[in-house]
Amino acid sequence: MPPKFARQVAIAGIGATEFSKDSRRTPMQLAVECCSLACEDAGLDPKEVDGMVVFSAENNPEIEVARNLGISELTHFSMVHHGGGAACGVIALAAQAIFSGAAKNVLCYRAFNERSWHRFGSGVQDRPTSAEAEVVSFSWSSPFGLVSPASWVAMFATRYMHEYGATSEDFGRVSVIDRAHAANNPAAYFYERPITLEDHQQSRMIVDPLRLLDCCQETDGGQALLVTSAEHARDLAQKPAVLSGAAQGASEDQHMMRSYYRDTISGIPEMGLCARQLWEMSGLNPDDIDVGIIYDHFTPLVLPQLEEFGFCERGEAKDFIADGNIALGGKLPINTHGGQLGEAYLHGMNGIAEGVRQIRGTSVNQVSGAENVLVTAGTAVPTSALMLSQDG
Amino acid sequence: MTDFLEQLRAGIGVEGSAQVAPDLVNIPMIRHWCEAMDEANPNFLDEEFAAAGPHGGIVSPPAMLNAWGMPGVRIKREEMGHPPPPPIESETERETYGSVLGLLDNAGYLGVVATNSEHIYHRYIRLGERVKGTQKLVDVSEEKQTALGIGHFVTTETEYQTTDGDPVGSMFFRILKFKPHTGRDASKEGAENAADSPAAPPAMRPKPSMNQDSQFFWQGAAAKELRIQKCNSCGRLQHPPGARCPACGSMDLGWKVATGRGTLYSHCQVHYPPLPAFGKPPIVGLVELEEGVRVLTNITDCAYSQISIGMDMQAWFYNDPQGFSLPLFRPARQPRRTETLLAGDISEGDPMPICPIPLTVTGIVATAIATRDYQDVHHDRDLAHQKGSKDIFMNILSSSGLASRYVSDWAGPDAIFKNLKIRLGAPNHPYDCMTMSGKVTEVKSSAASGADSGADSGGGQADGADVTVEFAGINSLGPHITGSATLYFPANPSR
Missing domain, CATH: 3.10.129.10 (Hotdog Thioesterase)
Structure with a gap:
């Protein structure tokens, strides 16, 4: 039974700070700024916000942001765990809150100084020990030097390459396309700085087989999204980006980025679970999708996402990509903002904003007549995905 | 000049x-040499076996x-x-x-x-x-x-x-x-010593966190046992351990001691972030145990270029100075081939199995003496230091002997060496491991070898092949030995 909120909820406002390597201000300032901008974009007074859904990884507490925004009452506030896997999840939860009547206008945001303060890529090797289950779970990897997101993904990448004959160049093509799209985007950190496959192949190893240019940026910045009912959205300032689907997924023998113990590790079953729900909820199929915002913290996991959603057969993403399908003008242009390799790494929230722009027709790399945009969240973690569609 | x-x-x-x-x-010197090199080709010591082979007797x-x-x-x-x-x-x-x-x-x-x-x-x-x-x-x-x-x-x-x-x-x-x-x-020696000064805290591996659900694993590692959680009700194994058997629902969980044998399922090498505790960028491996579950570990005693998915692995136990032990894995040594490969079995590009050779003081001294090389640097640490070396190191005749054993273990006892060419690089010091790997680079048809092809190598014998292999032995300092060997392989079984 598909959840009834399909097409009943919309994203009505988007707001972001600049994306930099040193914001020179606190993450709280970034959070408040991007939330204000999202409300302003929607034409909604922040005082009308009555719900907030954030990542459990978010270090700017929602009540603090609410206090700064002058929000007097919150009737729904909740969190989604598992890092970047939460990106579409916060929107899904907001949609459920709105559909159930728990809140009317819900802000979702992610803001951090992930470059100038704590660098995400530096790893978890310094974390104190503890007997708590989540800390204990790192004991099966950290003592062996597998301490960073890149290293956790590399283990999947090597196996995927072995099973399907994919190469470093196949991963590199994703990076080249992201950077080509970012080159057109003034908001992107890598605006006007495209790369070649040769650049990718020459970039240094981070965790073999992942090179520097397979890895997303570390960014300072904030991105907020305002979610409300489709009905309310129609009365606000912007063309609504309607949620024709929103889903979360965690699958059998799920671990946080280290689900190495399943029968096979060359697919992403939790993303497959999101895909099944989205197709069912939206009534759409892969041929209906005009743009894909495919989570790209690390290029290797872009490939199995395309397979899990059925854009190509298992193991054939490398050919799908090499044939030009994911570039502008291809069958499924992806990451038209430049992705997290090219624009900014905001744990996927900036990708959702790009999905909204494609529906509004305001992307710097606009796909003409885009009706439906697929947005995915962090991979290898318990994850989530959205389908954004034109209203009506 | x-x-x-x-x-x-x-x-x-x-x-x-x-x-x-x-x-x-003579037999005693051959025996001494074979023991030191761990060479078990019976053509060198077993009269009966050798008599029936291509040389017609012990060689x-x-x-x-x-x-x-x-x-x-x-x-x-x-x-x-x-x-x-x-x-x-x-x-x-x-x-x-x-x-x-x-x-x-x-x-x-x-x-x-x-x-x-x-x-x-x-x-x-x-x-x-x-x-x-x-x-x-x-x-x-x-x-x-x-x-x-x-x-x-x-x-x-x-x-x-x-x-x-x-x-x-x-x-x-x-x-x-x-x-x-x-x-x-030489100019760097001072700097290295400075880094070792007590003022700089030594970099340490991340410590594991333990609780009642997982301590059996760590206690096992300290006792040199690789323990895998086992459901006492239905017998199912699971790793990492949990609090309940997801298959039958039992909370009665124990463990099974795994053999430590497995195959490499996936791998990566961590270059960034820097992890000084590991010295060099660590190789992380996902090993599928023969019991059917996978464990994450470090692959040691080999270079990243030498490993590949599917290779056989063997556990060993590392004691960390912080007071815990970890099961780590190294490539498993393949058994010596007893039935010699035939010319038709071999193709260019065929990989040879990877083979770790632990380097010990005893091994380096024993092989030096078995090759009658009494150069002091191969057995006398004091004199090795005086002559500018950090420790004793292996002599070239032993490197040559170990390379021949490596090639022969892959080829089988009756393949006949035509040449053996080696070049040395980083020295083989004790407390290290040299890991051999290699591949076939050339296969050329060749008339039945003139090299002692038995008493009656009369006409009508099919052509065998001269096969050239290239090999390398890499230790923690880099490649110790690189080289090649050409061997004659018969077309048909020679015994």
Whole structure:
């Protein structure tokens, strides 16, 4: 039974700070700024916000942001765990809150100084020990030097390459396309700085087989999204980006980025679970999708996402990509903002904003007549995905 | 050319008189050599097996070619009040090669390492034969700055015959004579010591967190057991451990001790972030145990370039100074092939199995002595230090012997070596591991080998193949040995 909120909820406002390597201000300032901008974009007074859904990884507490925004009452506030896997999840939860009547206008945001303060890529090797289950779970990897997101993904990448004959160049093509799209985007950190496959192949190893240019940026910045009912959205300032689907997924023998113990590790079953729900909820199929915002913290996991959603057969993403399908003008242009390799790494929230722009027709790399945009969240973690569609 | 170099080069091209091996090819010395090299080819020690093989009887391991004539131990007996040993070197030898070494010693080039050895085998040498070698100085290089120090390369060629005059092989050999403590890295020695000073806290591995659900695993590792959680109700294994059996729902969980054997399922190598505790970028592996579950671990004792998915792995246990133990894995040594490969089984590009060779003081000393090489740097740590080395190191005859064993273990007992060419790089010091890997680079059809193809190698035999393999042995400092060997493989089983 598909959840009834399909097409009943919309994203009505988007707001972001600049994306930099040193914001020179606190993450709280970034959070408040991007939330204000999202409300302003929607034409909604922040005082009308009555719900907030954030990542459990978010270090700017929602009540603090609410206090700064002058929000007097919150009737729904909740969190989604598992890092970047939460990106579409916060929107899904907001949609459920709105559909159930728990809140009317819900802000979702992610803001951090992930470059100038704590660098995400530096790893978890310094974390104190503890007997708590989540800390204990790192004991099966950290003592062996597998301490960073890149290293956790590399283990999947090597196996995927072995099973399907994919190469470093196949991963590199994703990076080249992201950077080509970012080159057109003034908001992107890598605006006007495209790369070649040769650049990718020459970039240094981070965790073999992942090179520097397979890895997303570390960014300072904030991105907020305002979610409300489709009905309310129609009365606000912007063309609504309607949620024709929103889903979360965690699958059998799920671990946080280290689900190495399943029968096979060359697919992403939790993303497959999101895909099944989205197709069912939206009534759409892969041929209906005009743009894909495919989570790209690390290029290797872009490939199995395309397979899990059925854009190509298992193991054939490398050919799908090499044939030009994911570039502008291809069958499924992806990451038209430049992705997290090219624009900014905001744990996927900036990708959702790009999905909204494609529906509004305001992307710097606009796909003409885009009706439906697929947005995915962090991979290898318990994850989530959205389908954004034109209203009506 | 300097006068000194001219002096060094005076003897080039002069052939020395024949050096006759003090002993006939004999079982005790072969046995000693085979034990030290862990060589188990029965053609070298098993009379019955050897009689039925391509040589028609026991033969010397081919890599022993130059061991038979080595001068042996030269204890300075005069220092202990005994008369000096009788000289065994000929006058000519002293005039050429020997005198070059003496000149270099006197000029301060006290350090010595062998860098190249190329054996060519005309045939294997039989039990009871005696070998003689005729050496010729081929070249003395100009003075060169090397990683070890400033020095000269000295190259010789030796022809080997039996004392009956039957040619059995030849050797091209090169050593470096260098001035200790003048190496390219000498300036860094001080800096390294500074890094070891007690002021800098040593980098440590991330410590594991434990609780009641997982402590059996860590207690097991400390007891050198790889324990995998097992449901006491339904017997299902799971890793990482949990609090309940997801299959049958039982909370009654115990463990099973795994054999530690498995295969590599996936891998990566962490270059960033820097992890100083590991020294070098760690290789992380996902190993599928033969019990069916996977464990994450470090792959040790090999280079990243040597590993591949599917290779056999064996657990060992690492004790961390912080007080915990970890099960780590190294490539498993493949068993020696007892049925010799046939020419038709071999193709260019075929990989040879990876083989770790642990390096110990005993191993380095035992192989040096088994090859009759009593150069002090191979057994005397004090003198090795004095000569600019951080520890004793393996001699080239042993590297050659271990390489031949590695190739022979893959080829099978009746493949016949035609040559064995090696070049040395980073030294093999104790407390390290040299891991061999290699592949077939050429397969050429070849008439049944002339090399002692048994008593009746009469007509009608199908062609075999001359197969060239390239191999490398890598230790923690880098490649110790790189080289190649060509072997003859028969078309049909030879026994």
